[in-house]
Amino acid sequence: xxxxxxxxxxxxxxxxxxxxxxxxxxxxxxxxxxxxxxxxxxxxxxxxxxxxxxxxxxxxxxxxxxxxxxxxxxxxxxxxxxxxxxxxxxxxxxxxxxxxxxxxxxxxxxx
Amino acid sequence: xxxxxxxxxxxxxxxxxxxxxxxxxxxxxxxxxxxxxxxxxxxxxxxxxxxxxxxxxxxxxxxxxxxxxxxxxxxxxxxxxxxxxxxxxxxxxxxxxxxxxxxxxxxxxxxxx
Numbered sequence: 001x002x003x004x005x006x007x008x009x010x011x012x013x014x015x016x017x018x019x020x021x022x023x024x025x026x027x028x029x030x031x032x033x034x035x036x037x038x039x040x041x042x043x044x045x046x047x048x049x050x051x052x053x054x055x056x057x058x059x060x061x062x063x064x065x066x067x068x069x070x071x072x073x074x075x076x077x078x079x080x081x082x083x084x085x086x087x088x089x090x091x092x093x094x095x096x097x098x099x100x101x102x103x104x105x106x107x108x109x110x111x
Numbered sequence: 112x113x114x115x116x117x118x119x120x121x122x123x124x125x126x127x128x129x130x131x132x133x134x135x136x137x138x139x140x141x142x143x144x145x146x147x148x149x150x151x152x153x154x155x156x157x158x159x160x161x162x163x164x165x166x167x168x169x170x171x172x173x174x175x176x177x178x179x180x181x182x183x184x185x186x187x188x189x190x191x192x193x194x195x196x197x198x199x200x201x202x203x204x205x206x207x208x209x210x211x212x213x214x215x216x217x218x219x220x221x222x223x224x
Contacts, residue, residue: 004154033212040120042201042216043155058211090154092212100212102147102154 002027006091006103012111013078013085021076021106023091030095032074036060037088037105046089049074078108086110113138113204117215124192125223132187132218134202144185145203145212146176155201161185172196197222 004025013019025032031050035043045058049068063082068074074093078085091103114137124130136142143162147155159170166178176187185202202215 006154035214040216043214045211045213048211088152092155099157099160100155102156104154105152107152 004091004093004101004103006089006106008106009104011106011108013108014111016080018077018079019085019108021078021089021091021108023074023076023103024072025074025093025101026072027093027101028071029093029101030071031093032068033092033094033100034058034064034066034074034076035090035092037090043090046076113142113206113210113213115202115204115213115215117200117202117218119218120216121219121221123221123223126194127191130187130189130192130196130220132200132202132220134185134187134215135183136185136202136204137183138204138206140207141180143205143207144176144178145205146170146174146185146187147201147203147214148172149199149201149217151198158187158200192220192222194222194224196220 007022033048034046037043044060046064047066049055065077089106092100094100116135145160146158149155158174159168161168161178169175174189199217199219201217203212205212
């Protein structure tokens with residue numbers, strides 16, 4: 001079945017560490033997105049990519065980085081510059097504009 | 112830029128009662144409108160969408176929503192709520208062309224016996 005796989009489901013980060021969240025899709029979608037979800041704030045866009053080797057900052061890109069070397073993959077790195085990284089991270093994909101398919105999320109906790 | 116307001120943070124409904132979740136949007140033209148549902152610790156599932164045409168749209172799980180241009184609203188309704196409907200519901204708006212999907216802050220639905 002086609003879909004989006006996010007891994008790991010739970011991730012723990014020490015202060016000052018960089019961590020990378022994986023997002024893989026086999027839907028042949030061109031566009032991919034990363035959202036951050038905090039209680040009471042809805043989903044906020046971190047980065048998005050419309051095509052391979054190209055990506056744009058979303059509303060809260062500071063402290064995050066991404067790459068899009070393959071159509072299927074859009075990993076997100078949470079760097080030590082992100083001062084409050086504890087959150088639920090959701091990856092999504094779409095065929096250009098229109099309907100989004102979401103992964104099941106990664107919960108990141110700073111310890 | 113488009114924006115979405117969901118004025119109700121929490122709503123509690125008795126099982127079997129009707130439900131209406133409110134959503135207001137801001138956008139200069141007619142946007143694409145969506146309702147998503149999220150169970151705890153899970154991703155989002157699309158309930159229904161409005162692109163154009165009939166302003167009353169039907170979705171999965173017995174949900175429907177009505178687009179009212181004059182009120183800039185896209186409220187979600189269900190005639191009879193089931194305990195399994197307890198979840199968080201997000202309204203989202205997207206402008207035409209390739210534009211970002213913008214979400215509201217969500218409404219958490221609690222279903223009482």
